[in-house]
Amino acid sequence: MAASSSTIFDSILAGDIPCERIFEDEHVLAFLDIQPLSRGHVLLIPKQRAAKLHELDEAHAAALGRALPRLARAVMQVSGCEDYNVLQNNGAPAHQAVMHVHFHIIPKCAHKGLELIWNTENLKDGPELGSAIRAALA
Numbered sequence: 321m322a323a324s325s326s327t328i329f330d331s332i333l334a335g336d337i338p339c340e341r342i343f344e345d346e347h348v349l350a351f352l353d354i355q356p357l358s359r360g361h362v363l364l365i366p367k368q369r370a371a372k373l374h375e376l377d378e379a380h381a382a383a384l385g386r387a388l389p390r391l392a393r394a395v396m397q398v399s400g401c402e403d404y405n406v407l408q409n410n411g412a413p414a415h416q417a418v419m420h421v422h423f424h425i426i427p428k429c430a431h432k433g434l435e436l437i438w439n440t441e442n443l444k445d446g447p448e449l450g451s452a453i454r455a456a457l458a
C-alpha cells in the first residue's frame with residue numbers, strides 16, 4: 321500500500337504548528353478543532369501517518385477506541401451537551417479535507433453542531449450483501 325503524504329496534522333504532531341492539546345499518549349493526540357462546529361469540538365488523531373481508517377495498524381486503532389469514550393465524557397462535561405456526534409470521514413468525496421485519519425467529537429446542543437442529510441433507501445439484497453462482506457472479512 322502506498323505511503324500517505326504529509327499533511328498539516330504531521331506538523332501538529334511534530335509541534336511545528338500550534339494547537340490546543342487535550343490528550344496525548346504513545347499512539348494518539350487529541351486537540352481542539354480550529355474551526356469548531358460547536359464549543360468543545362475536538363479532533364482525535366493517530367500518530368501513525370495514514371489517510372484512511374482501514375490503513376491503521378491494530379495498536380493505533382485500539383488506542384483510538386480507548387481514547388474516544390474518555391474524550392467524549394470530558395467534552396460532554398465541559399460543553400454541557402448530553403448529545404454529540406463522532407464523525408470520521410474517509411476520502412474527499414466523503415468530505416475528508418485533511419488526509420490523515422481523524423475522529424471529530426462534536427457536541428450537539430440546541431442548533432449548534434453537525435447537520436446531516438441522511439438519504440436512505442431500503443435494504444434490497446441483505447443476505448447476498450451480508451454474505452459477501454462476511455466472506456471479505458474472513
Ligand code: 5GP
Pocket residue numbers: 328337339340351352353354355356363409415416417418419
Ligand atoms: P475533515 O473534513 O477532513 O474531516 O476535517 C478536518 C478538520 O481539521 C476540520 O474540522 C478543520 O477545521 C480541522 N483543521 C484543519 N487544519 C487545522 C489546524 O491547523 N489546526 C486545527 N486545530 N484544526 C485544523
